[in-house]
Amino acid sequence: xxxxxxxxxxxxxxxxxxxxxxxxxxxxxxxxxxxxxxxxxxxxxxxxxxxxxxxxxxxxxxxxxxxxxxxxxxxxxxxxxxxxxxxxxxxxxxxxxxxxxxxxxxxxxxxxxxxxxxxxxxxxxxxxxxxxxxxxxxxxxxxxxxxxxxxxxxxxxxxxxxxxxxxxxxxxxxxxxxxxxxxxxxxxxxxxxxxxxxxxxxxxxxxxxxxxxxxxxxxxxxxxxxxxxxxxxxxxxxxxxxxxxxxxxxxxxxxxxxxxxxxxxxxxxxxxxxxxxxxxxxxxxxxxxxxxxxxxxxxxxxxxxxxxxxxxxxxxxxxxxxxxxxxxxxxxxxxxxxxxxxxxxxxxxxxxxxxxxxxxxxxxxxxxxxxxxxxxxxxxxxxxxxxxxxxxxxxxxxxxxxxxxxxxxxxxxxxxxxxxxxxxxxxxxxxxxxxxxxxxxxxxxxxxxxxxxxxxxxxxxxxxxxxxxxxxxxxxxxxxxxxxxxxxxxxxxxxxxxxxxxxxxxxxxxxxxxxxxxxxxxxxxxxxxxxxxxxxxxxxxxxxxxxxxxxxxxxxxxxxxxxxxxxxxxxxxxxxxxxxxxxxxxxxxxxxxxxxxxxxxxxxxxxxxxxxxxxxxxxxxxxxxxxxxxxxxxxxxxxxxxxxxxxxxxxxxxxxxxxxxxxxxxxxxxxxxxxxxxxxxxxxxxxxxxxxxxxxxxxxxxxxxxxxxxxxxxxxxxxxxxxxxxxxxxxxxxxxxxxxxxxxxxxxxxxxxxxxxxxxxxxx
Numbered sequence: 001x002x003x004x005x006x007x008x009x010x011x012x013x014x015x016x017x018x019x020x021x022x023x024x025x026x027x028x029x030x031x032x033x034x035x036x037x038x039x040x041x042x043x044x045x046x047x048x049x050x051x052x053x054x055x056x057x058x059x060x061x062x063x064x065x066x067x068x069x070x071x072x073x074x075x076x077x078x079x080x081x082x083x084x085x086x087x088x089x090x091x092x093x094x095x096x097x098x099x100x101x102x103x104x105x106x107x108x109x110x111x112x113x114x115x116x117x118x119x120x121x122x123x124x125x126x127x128x129x130x131x132x133x134x135x136x137x138x139x140x141x142x143x144x145x146x147x148x149x150x151x152x153x154x155x156x157x158x159x160x161x162x163x164x165x166x167x168x169x170x171x172x173x174x175x176x177x178x179x180x181x182x183x184x185x186x187x188x189x190x191x192x193x194x195x196x197x198x199x200x201x202x203x204x205x206x207x208x209x210x211x212x213x214x215x216x217x218x219x220x221x222x223x224x225x226x227x228x229x230x231x232x233x234x235x236x237x238x239x240x241x242x243x244x245x246x247x248x249x250x251x252x253x254x255x256x257x258x259x260x261x262x263x264x265x266x267x268x269x270x271x272x273x274x275x276x277x278x279x280x281x282x283x284x285x286x287x288x289x290x291x292x293x294x295x296x297x298x299x300x301x302x303x304x305x306x307x308x309x310x311x312x313x314x315x316x317x318x319x320x321x322x323x324x325x326x327x328x329x330x331x332x333x334x335x336x337x338x339x340x341x342x343x344x345x346x347x348x349x350x351x352x353x354x355x356x357x358x359x360x361x362x363x364x365x366x367x368x369x370x371x372x373x374x375x376x377x378x379x380x381x382x383x384x385x386x387x388x389x390x391x392x393x394x395x396x397x398x399x400x401x402x403x404x405x406x407x408x409x410x411x412x413x414x415x416x417x418x419x420x421x422x423x424x425x426x427x428x429x430x431x432x433x434x435x436x437x438x439x440x441x442x443x444x445x446x447x448x449x450x451x452x453x454x455x456x457x458x459x460x461x462x463x464x465x466x467x468x469x470x471x472x473x474x475x476x477x478x479x480x481x482x483x484x485x486x487x488x489x490x491x492x493x494x495x496x497x498x499x500x501x502x503x504x505x506x507x508x509x510x511x512x513x514x515x516x517x518x519x520x521x522x523x524x525x526x527x528x529x530x531x532x533x534x535x536x537x538x539x540x541x542x543x544x545x546x547x548x549x550x551x552x553x554x555x556x557x558x559x560x561x562x563x564x565x566x567x568x569x570x571x572x573x574x575x576x577x578x579x580x581x582x583x584x585x586x587x588x589x590x591x592x593x594x595x596x597x598x599x600x601x602x603x604x605x606x607x608x609x610x611x612x613x614x615x616x617x618x619x620x621x622x623x624x625x626x627x628x629x630x631x632x633x634x635x636x637x638x639x640x641x642x643x644x645x646x647x648x649x650x651x652x653x654x655x656x657x658x659x660x661x662x663x664x665x666x667x668x669x670x671x672x673x674x675x676x677x678x679x680x681x682x683x684x685x686x687x688x689x690x691x692x693x694x695x696x697x698x699x700x701x702x703x704x705x706x707x708x709x710x711x712x713x714x715x716x717x718x719x720x721x722x723x724x725x726x727x728x729x730x731x732x733x734x735x736x737x738x739x740x741x742x743x744x745x746x747x748x749x750x751x752x753x754x755x756x757x758x759x760x761x762x763x764x
Contacts, residue, residue, distance in 0.1 A: 141204060144237030145230075150203045153233070154194045154210050157226040165217065166190075172213050173197075231385055232352060232396065238382035239353060240343045247336050247356075248343075267337055268473065268481040270330045270512070275299030276469040277615030277625075280326065281510050282587070284632050285503040286689035286746070289587060302468060304338040305347040308399060308446050313350070318466050320439060322459060323450040325470035326630045327550055327609025328513025331450040334470055335403050338448075348399070351446070355380065356401040359408045360557055365429045366410070372423040372432050372441060391423060391442060398445050400436070405451035405458055406606040407557050414438060414460040439463050453613040455602045455625075472510040481512070485519045491531060495522050498535045504633055504693060505539050511630075517545050537752040540700025543637045544709045547571075550609045558607045568645070568713045573599045574610065575642025578635045579654070585690055587635065588616070589627040601627055610634060633693055640697035641710075647675050649715045655682055672702070672723040676730055680747075684740045692746040699727060700753035728754050 161169060170185045170193065180200040185193055197206050207230065214223045249260040275298070282289040306312070307321060325331045335356070341347040342354045355376055365375060373391075377384050390396055410430040420427055420435040423442050435441040437449070438460055451458060459465055473481060479496050486492035499506050499518065509515050521542065525533050536542070551571075555562050577597050581587065589611070594601055604611040605627065616626050629635040646652045655678035679698055683691040700706055702724050711717075731747050731754075738744065 142234050142237070144233045145203050147198060147203065149233050150206060151194055151198060153226060153229045154197070154206065155190055156229070157210065157214070157222055158190060158194070160222050160225065161219070165219070168217060169213055172216070173209075176213070177209065228390070231387075232390065235382050235385050236353060239355075239380055242380060242382065243339055243343050243354070243356070247339050250336075263336055263340060266481075266484050267333065268477050268484060268512075269303070270334055270477070271471040271474050272302040272304070272334065273299040273469050273471060274302055276324055276467045278469060278471070279614040280612055280628055280630055280632075281471070281507070282632060283507045283510075284693075285507065286692045287632070289632060304334050304341065307338060307448065307468070308348060308351070310350045313397075313446075316466075318464065319443075319445065320437070320447045320449070320459070320463065320465035322465055322467045323448065323470060324453050324467060325450075325472075326511075326612045327452055328511040328546070328630075329470050329472045330512040331470050332403055333512055335401055335448075335450060339401065350397060351399045352396045353383075354399045354401065356403065358403040360404055362402075362408070362429060362433075369426045369428065370432075371426045372436075374426070375432075388424065392444065394444065398442070400442075400445055400447050402436075402447065402449045405449050406454070408433065409558070412437065412456075412458055437463065452606050452609060455605050455613055455627075472512055473515065474510075478506070478509045478515065481509075481515050482519060485515075486522075488531075491522075491526060494531065495519070495535070498522075502539055505542070508539075508543075508631065508633060511546075513549065514542070514546055517549065518542060521545070536705070537755070538700045538703055538706065540637075540640075540697050540753055541703070541705050541709070543633070543697065544701075544706050547610070547637070547641075548709060553609075554607050564712050570599055570603065570608070571638065571713065572642055572645060573597050574604060575638040575640075575645075578629065579639035579642055582635060582639050582690060582694060585688070587628055587632055589629075594627070610638065636694040637697050640694050640701065641713075643675070643679070643698060644701045644710075645713055647672070653678060655679060673726050673730065676723075676727050680730065680734060683746075684734070684743050687742070689743075689746065692743070692749075695746065696750050696753045699731075699750045702727060703753065703755055724754055728756055 158166065158169065167186065170188070173193075174181060174184050174186075177200075181196065185196070188196065197209065201209065207226070211223050211226060214220075214226070248263060250263050250266060251260055278299075279291065282291065307323075312318070323331055323334065338348070339354060339356055342349075342351060348354070357375065357379065361379070362375070391398065410433060412434060414434060414437070417431055417434040418427075419440055420431050421440055421443075432441065436447060437458065449458075478499070482495050482499075483489070483492045486495060495518070499509060505518070509518065522535060525535060551567055555567070574597070577589070577593060581589070581593070601611070601613075605613050610630060611627050612630050613625055613627050615623050629638070643654045646654055653675050655675070676699070679691075679695055683695045686692075701710060728751060731750050734740075735744050735747050
């Protein structure tokens with residue numbers, strides 16, 4: 001220190017000369033930082049007048065890597081570029097937690113230098129051992145390489161060094177690349193150090209400098225860690241792009257042909273609860289139905305961002321979450337929301353990779369030998385860059401999303417299926433699925449599975465998991481959905497007013513699938529007849545579309561060999577059960593009820609989705625799983641369908657006495673009006689209105705649009721033009737007689753189901 005003071009006093013050397021490496025050559029040792037230099041230098045305010053820079057010491061500029069290393073090889077220094085030319089070496093990192101390094105742009109030696117040609121007397125001995133950096137100026141860098149990633153990657157990598165190694169790294173950085181620093185970096189914190197590096201070099205070069213110095217320090221494992229971060233970043237970027245193309249848009253029937261719209265424009269928040277077994281929605285237009293002994297705990301309301309949040313993972317060891325919900329309740333919609341939130345970096349950013357593997361797509365591997373790794377690479381080829389250790393690394397969280405377990409037809413035998421613990425081992429798809437649900441495969445992975453309520457347990461009893469339920473839309477969400485589906489506010493308001501005019505229709509819109517069917521129908525009417533067209537007054541038509549949508553999905557994805565005849569027989573048996581329960585005022589299906597139907601509960605719940613399973617707690621220490629229809633009105637619709645098809649296909653009037661029915665069948669078939677008279681009379685005798693909605697459906701099935709949809713279930717062609725007129729006359733007569741004043745409103749609704757306008761129905 002005394003020598004330095006003497007030099008300063010004698011004027012033979014300057015502080016700037018010592019720092020910049022000019023004048024007397026100074027060697028900096030790792031633990032021998034002798035000069036006191038302030039950490040941060042304030043920007044110079046030049047004001048309005050020019051500053052005299054003639055006496056400033058000359059400083060070398062940080063050249064672009066290609067130029068600097070060429071000059072080292074030739075022994076000549078190229079003329080430095082002007083600071084206004086937009087040099088590629090200029091990198092500015094925008095951060096909110098600190099300003100860009102300790103150097104401001106107006107005084108940054110890396111940014112504004114005085115051009116100078118190096119004289120022959122100057123020496124580059126301090127840079128003679130600078131390693132050569134290979135750069136390709138015309139090479140297009142990977143789009144995933146951003147300032148934010150590079151800053152975080154280098155910072156995290158250097159953060160793995162010990163304090164002594166960090167000092168050594170800074171010393172080597174100062175020796176090799178002192179032209180990029182106007183002060184030794186020993187006084188810099190990690191943020192300023194990395195910030196400074198990125199300001200003076202391209203992103204690729206900054207990474208290469210870090211790897212080179214760490215390699216010379218013998219920190220090969222840390223170099224591998226940095227290289228791993230870069231590979232993961234590239235794969236993650238490509239994976240996000242793939243998922244964005246797959247899930248970012250949905251088909252919307254808004255024009256002559258279906259067009260694609262961003263999913264974000266249509267998605268509406270769903271009602272997600274932390275408790276399951278809550279039973280179906282039992283809200284009803286006419287009847288007051290008591291809660292079906294189901295789970296009375298409302299539970300916590302959740303969003304898709306809460307499913308595998310960082311907070312949940314910190315306080316819980318859960319690795320498997322099962323999402324349940326009735327058919328059409330929005331499970332796939334919620335999954336799409338979660339995926340896109342990860343893609344757009346809105347949530348679950350602690351997850352390194354997210355792999356959606358829908359069971360509908362996994363069916364292609366049935367009957368073949370395959371490994372889980374091969375399945376992942378088949379769906380997402382970009383993952384071939386990943387190594388085996390990436391799937392096992394503790395700091396690399398991977399989430400797998402399996403949508404639609406109810407569509408998987410394999411046998412879930414958790415006791416006898418062979419164990420599988422390696423994701424690279426080839427086996428059958430069933431073994432992979434069973435071991436995933438067991439929690440044996442990829443024990444560090446996170447697994448999200450969606451399914452309709454299961455009749456049989458789809459998760460082993462000894463596997464720790466959580467279960468949440470999606471219950472569709474709440475009332476405010478229904479209106480929001482239609483406002484999003486219809487870009488024209490006038491059309492949206494018209495559809496919302498139309499739905500509110502039918503309480504049953506409004507209630508049933510708690511199912512997103514039903515909302516979608518209503519919106520598609522309204523779109524088609526607006527397209528063909530304009531916005532002034534009358535929207536369908538028949539709820540029967542829309543319910544028929546819902547039943548057919550579920551049935552066709554069954555035939556397409558769950559049981560392709562299921563014939564229309566088998567489908568009709570199933571609906572007849574289920575409809576007969578629905579009618580018997582409806583007449584008794586019963587909405588919960590007991591085990592004894594199922595025994596006489598001849599159908600399986602698995603077919604009703606998982607395959608067709610017309611029923612659901614939930615938990616009842618009739619006693620304090622006892623609970624059981626029972627079944628019901630997905631909504632009371634679905635029970636009423638299926639009951640009406642059974643009565644209607646019995647008449648159309650068999651000429652049978654369900655409401656006639658068996659003996660009378662037997663003799664009438666010997667001479668002639670029943671007429672439609674006899675069926676309607678019997679149904680109306682039976683309905684009017686029920687003061688509680690338990691057959692009111694049933695009666696509406698029965699009349700609505702005679703209308704031409706509904707008949708056309710139901711034609712596949714009819715064994716003969718049906719033409720009921722005259723019957724519709726006669727049925728309308730019958731209802732008008734009952735209204736005029738006014739023997740059951742409390743039922744007149746429902747009779748007017750029956751007229752609307754027959755196509756009679758509401759004004760005409762009211763005046764009748």
